[in-house]
Amino acid sequence: MNPTIVETVNVAREVAWLPWAVQYFFLIGLSYGAFLLSLPGIVGRRRGWLGISRLALLGALVCGLSAPVALLADLHQPGRFYHFYQFFTPSSWMSWGSFFIPVYLGGLVLYAWLALRPLLAQQAADGGLSPRLAALSRTLAYGGLESRGALLAAAAVACVGAALIALYTGMEVMVVRARPLWDTPLLPVQFVLTALAGGIGLTLLLKRFSGLPDAAQGSIPLFRALAATQALALLVGAVWLLLGLTGMSPRHAEALAQVAPSAAWQLTAIWAAGSTVLTLWLALRRPGSGLLIGLLALHSAWMMRWTIFIGGQEIPKTGAGFYQYQLPLGYDGLLGMVGTFGLWVALFIALTTLLPVARLTLMASIDHPTS
Amino acid sequence: MKQTQICPQEAAQESPASASRRNFLRGLPVITVGAVGAPLPALAGQSGARWGMLVDVRKCIGCQACTIACINENEVPEGSFRTIVSTYSVKQPAAAGQPAGTYVLPRLCNHCDNPPCIPVCPVGATFKREDGLVLVDGDRCVGCAYCVQACPYDARYINHQTGKADKCTFCGHRLEAGLLPACVETCVGGARIFGDLNDPKSELSRRIGAAGDSLKVLKPEQGTKPRVFYIGLDQRFQGKVEGQGALWKPELHGGKS
Amino acid sequence: MKIARRQLIAAGGLAAFAAGFSQTLGRIADKLMGKDAPRHNVWGNAAAPEFTVDPASGKLQPNPAQQVSYTACLGCTTQCGVRVRVDKASGRVIRVAGNPYSPLSTEPHLPMKASVRESLIAFSRFQDKGLGGRSTACGRGNAVLAQMNSPFRVLAPMKRVGPRNGGQWETISFEQLVREVTEGGNLFGEGEVAGLRVLRDLAAPIDPAQPELGARVNQVALLSSVNDGRLAFARRFWNKSYGTLNFVGHGSYCGGSYRSGTGALFGDMKKMPHAKPDLANAEFVIFIGTAPGNAGNPFKRTGAMLAKGRSDGRLNYVVVDPVLTNADNRAAADRGRWIPIRPGSDSALALGMMRWMLDNERINTAYLANPNLAVAEQQGEPSFSSATWLVVTEAGHPRQGRFLRGSDIGLKIAEDERYKENDPYLILDAKGKPVPADKATAPAALDAEAVLTLDAKPLAVKTAWLLLKASILQQTIAQCSDACGIPAATIGALADEFTRHGRKASVIAHGGMMSGAGFYNAFSVMTLNLLIGNLNWKGGLVMNGGGFKDDGEGPRYNLDSFAGAVKPKGTPLGRNVPYEKSSEFARKKAAGKPYPAQSPWFPNAPGLATEWFTGALSGYPYSIKALILWSANPLYGIAGLRAQIEKDLADPQKIPLIISVDPLINESNAYADYIVPDSLMYESWGWASAWNGVPTKASTARWPVVEPIAAKTPDGQAIGMETFFIALAKAMALPGFGAAAMSDAAGQPLPLERPEHWYLRGGANIAWLGKEPVPDASDEDLALSGVDRLRPLLEATLTAEEWRKVAFLYTRGGRYQPAKDAQDEAHPEWQTNRFKNPLWAWSDMVGGSKNSITGKRFAGCASLQPPAFIDGTPMRKIYSEAEWPLQVVSFKSALQNSYSIAATRLTGIHAENPLLVHPADAARAGLKSGDTALLSTPGGAVSSTVIVHEGVMQGVVAIEHGFGHRELGARAHRIGKQQQPDKPALRAGVNLNDLGLADPTRPGKSVWVDAVSGASVRNGLPAKLVRA
Ligand SMILES: Nc1nc2c(c(=O)[nH]1)N[C@H]1C(S)=C(S)[C@@H](COP(=O)(O)OP(=O)(O)OC[C@H]3O[C@@H](n4cnc5c(=O)[nH]c(N)nc54)[C@H](O)[C@@H]3O)O[C@H]1N2
Ligand SMILES: Nc1nc2c(c(=O)[nH]1)N[C@H]1C(S)=C(S)[C@@H](COP(=O)(O)OP(=O)(O)OC[C@H]3O[C@@H](n4cnc5c(=O)[nH]c(N)nc54)[C@H](O)[C@@H]3O)O[C@H]1N2
Ligand code: SF4
Ligand code: SF4
Ligand code: SF4
Ligand code: SF4
Ligand code: SF4
């Protein structure tokens, strides 16, 4: 088969949203996903959830704090981030986003502090710490009394923030009509589902390494929740395809038309569907330690974003064929991604040095003390 | 300013339904762009004029004089382009009497009357002037590339020398000097006609008038109301071209910054 | 301990973070230090406009920081007049556009009387002037300005270090350069090298046994490229002052076969006059082997007029070409058509069309019947032909194939006048008697033949027309169709359309004729024009206006003759003279076997660079002692040459001294012993003129609009071709250069010691040509055009009366005849500048000469000939389709030329030249676009990416010319301590000439050339393609 039209002279446009952006959307997604998992134990005081929720909170914090840094790096004028606040532009979802991020992160950090204060205080009291750490714990604990009201308030703020983040991250991409692949009403839903799955995945991993017994209560619901996200993801995917194939939605049809011919895209689609089904099946039948499904969930969350952003930008808006993106090794590529991961690790270690995982999960296997 | 409907195709706009859907999706209150990306007074532009371009594809010989003149005039970094003349070899039907034919298509920013690149800008750095020029205020741009994503014509790019969004300016600096855009000035085939759409006596207006129904724009369904018009625009090339892509070398891209 | 590990990991994480975000931090810092601020917040780094024009009043306001000057572009051989815009502070050229006075850049062009101010306003929006009088520079013309400060420029004299082509040089002083090349000596520690002084031996013969070869001075040979307006100066030195015969340009590997074909039709095989379609008024044009708008000379002018014609709906055109190019435009599909043709088979198409015209009585016999110009004009024809003239057809007669002349039938003609102008050509009168054609007062018999009796012997004669007719009748349209692969119906339709537009139709060719049947393809194709009588008609085939003559004995100065001038004599290195006049012939004839000659001779060709190298290196007709390469690149440009000679060229024993004058290091002068920097484009002087395709006179002024950046001579002049040759002349005390070496019209001696002495005085000659001299340049003209920079030179070199007139030319970038003068006032349908000699239906020179290998007579008119080798063996007889199923052809890049590869803005758009393969052939080889394949011919093989589409005839692989470089930046040379940058991108793609063939029917070294024109064969190379 020979194409009717062969482009002999044209140029490729560079990918303008770099892997940084993918990382931001990934991390911020994991963050609010994990944050939601922190609620049953910490706010809802569900039986057996406390440890898991605290681990989830730890994850939400680490991801939440590293995400904006990746976002900053995706700007070609990072030094001008303040312009976002100087020139608020209500017609732009990104502009709104720049206000939602502090709301969410502010809420999250406050909520985390209020939730962990007692532990800090207790840790300082228990002694056996290096004097510096003890002092730090004490100061941070700031008395360490448990203020339920404030906690709920902070959680509420963080919830609203999380919702806004979920909304804007989806919309920001969805409104880009120039990219049919992005411009589908289902995209935000897919973002949310994969974010939740990713959040669960992350928590499962943390739990796996936290020494919490596999059988710890709470993991069962985690598996179920994960299964649910995967099932929904499959459903949404199916709807997406249906809308596209039947042409019921021209946007979907267009999006489908653009990628359908490409072998690479077919592979990606099969891969995505396959891994989702696998995760679903494992979550229901063989959850095991949660390590594998956790990884799978994270991987789907990442891959979905990578494909949408990088893959989406490989589709010329006017020219024929595809632009090939090769991941650069430098700042704009691999090195940048490693950098963000490095930051993540550093933050994780910093926080867990302050509050060792063991302590987070302490007494978590038994019921919550005050009930 | 009033959105003059010049191109017959603009009658065939996107369905109001989809339009309203988009607005609904944008959801939040939308302040008019002018008010936000308030251009500096110096940029108020030539009052009265409404700049536009007509590309007569029949006259294009694919020499790329426009492409390179633009690069020289505007110091466009290696690997980036404000305009380019896409060239295609097109298999012909038996009736054509020849196995294949050459199709050339000069592309540049359309200086849309309804430009999707503007509302997305988070800091109001990109704006439309009174005279229709869609521009980027480099002092404000944070280089987020949202506009690059939003342009349906791949007309924008990040300039790695300046770290800002960049695109065709219709050579506004030359317009203000009473000159023509570089690509128009040096168009060997005479395919690029530039002028004031609001001036009925301008050559541009006359040619557009004469063109009648043969006048077309790229991606009319996007509702962007381009102000770059085409004569001889084959509908297979009006949107994304379905075919085999150019064997272009990405490593020739300009130094990243 | 556990803690320590955690800290380590944390530290690692932070380190990674720091690394990954260092750039971001850097950017933040830049911002804080305001580093990122472009020149303007909205216009970015765009340069300030060169001037301002008030769109309301048209008032012009120059920008004092910039200079705007008119000169020539050298982005290709078109040499358009362009407007160069320079940043005065840095001397950097910002951009170029067209010169509105120049017809090569503007249609119609501005009259000279328009002031410079007006010419600048002509670019502006004021009254949409810039659209109407659009004056342009093409993509390449815009891009090549990068060459000006290219890191690959040669800026000082260089001497090779180590072996030839080693890529190592040392820079030397101008004095050392001149001393070493004139005096010679043991220059490279490789033994004695004879210098130019001793090599200039005007007395001693090269070979006493072959005196016709001439003196030893002929063993110094110079190869140049194209006349860039400086040729006369170089020739003054090498031909008239130094005295060598051997000085040729690139013609034989440019469009040699086309030029010879037209030469035959126009009756001059040495100067080879030719004409072009009047695209401004034509209704139908067939381009056979030339791609208007894709390449062609004049590139821009042709492209612009083609675009106009096809969109105005006046012009229909057909492009007959194995390859689809930018000559086609589907948006104007109803006006233009591409017809694929089998390589090298154009004579079949032409003869097929002729056959159809003959069968359908569409040949303009009334036109052909006019025996001379007077009769023609009576009949309302602006041109005439030799169709009615008689040709000797008596077999075995010494004059067989030649025109019957007055002296042949006993008219009184002085012996030394025999067969010259005054020896009349003859026609048959009503009574069947031969009478002088020039005396005829009425149309003559066309279908006439007779058997005359001269001194009791019968002498059969036929009109030239009858011979052509016989050649046409030799094959059917069907046979032609088989040969060229164009359906018979299409051939008929073409002929039909061609003969439906009166005189407003024409056929033209060029590079596509560079095949194994080049000469006959070109002669046949161009003969189609004769058959409709379109020459000199508005809208038909029209002559070039030519240039205003700067050299020669002009009205103000004598730029020609001088005391002690040499008249070079001998046999040219390219053997473009009759073999029958050589001692070898005499010797072999005496021995009873005059043919074959050792190697072919080309009596009907101009100077042949194609034959130079293989000839000289095998000492036939003689070897050379010194080679000068002036801006020529034969190793890149001649198909098959590199493989034949690269070893010998690297061997100093073979050619002891190679000197190059060139601003760049190309594939050829990489073998030089010395490279002398030459001026580049806008730095040069010169009086360039249009190669063809401009009906009015046009001379483009070249002058250093920017300071040449090459090193200076001791007396402070920029080193270049002129200063180098002047220095050589002085060092050897040669005539024609120095204190009193030239003279004004009155014979008063004048110095010729600086380039401007030559060019400014040449300018004065131009200024004074025509009815009255050009007006004076105003001070404003001088200021607005940057010519005030020249003022001191002008005043110092010219008389008070002259300098402002010459300045007038520089302010306008040349002298250009008004566009309206193209047609004759008395006869508005006729061109003013007419070709007044006959067109030759039968070529006396070709028909009367023999192939020096076979001794067979050449056919003297359009005839179907297959691509063949020198002895007439068809190419396919030796390289069968079974073994070599494909044919390779070359087509010019729409963007690149042969030396623009380092203009990276072009490669940025179009990085390489993938082999263009037809889907059917690709399928056979299992290839798809983007794959790599190995393409091989009997002459070589290249491995390259392929692109697959229907834009090429099945069975043909097409290679875009201008890529596959080994030099011009593709290789990083070492100059002194300096290493040039390594730019792999400049090595992109392949060069068809690396696939060129040697002639298997020739003993020893050879490249495949056309048997008549001696032109390089690069189209229709037998080949095979496999996956790599
Ligand atoms: N396969 C194939 N071979 C071809 C052709 C083809 O189409 N296909 N084309 C043929 C044709 S048409 C031609 S004319 C020949 C050309 O062949 P040549 O005339 O021999 O070589 P060019 O590359 O045109 O130019 C000669 C050199 O001039 C120098 N030069 C470049 N710019 C300047 C300048 O501004 N000033 C000075 N002084 N020197 C400069 C460069 O070193 C350049 O290599 O090639 C022929 N060869
Ligand atoms: N863009 C551009 N323009 C140029 C130049 C350049 O390098 N680039 N160089 C300049 C120079 S030096 C010259 S001489 C002119 C040359 O200008 P042209 O002669 O027009 O260009 P070419 O590509 O040499 O040859 C014309 C066409 O002949 C076709 N061809 C090949 N073999 C055959 C055949 O056997 N039969 C037929 N009918 N066609 C055949 C080729 O596919 C090509 O498209 O262009 C000048 N202008
Ligand atoms: S890149 Fe600059 S102009 Fe474009 S959206 Fe971002 S801030 Fe606005
Ligand atoms: S073409 Fe793109 S960049 Fe230009 S105005 Fe329209 S949307 Fe904006
Ligand atoms: S108008 Fe100016 S900026 Fe726009 S494409 Fe043309 S030259 Fe480039
Ligand atoms: S300059 Fe004009 S003719 Fe040449 S490619 Fe550009 S639009 Fe086409
Ligand atoms: S046609 Fe040749 S000479 Fe003319 S502008 Fe283009 S490159 Fe320069």
Ligand SMILES: [Mo]
């Ligand atoms: Mo040429």
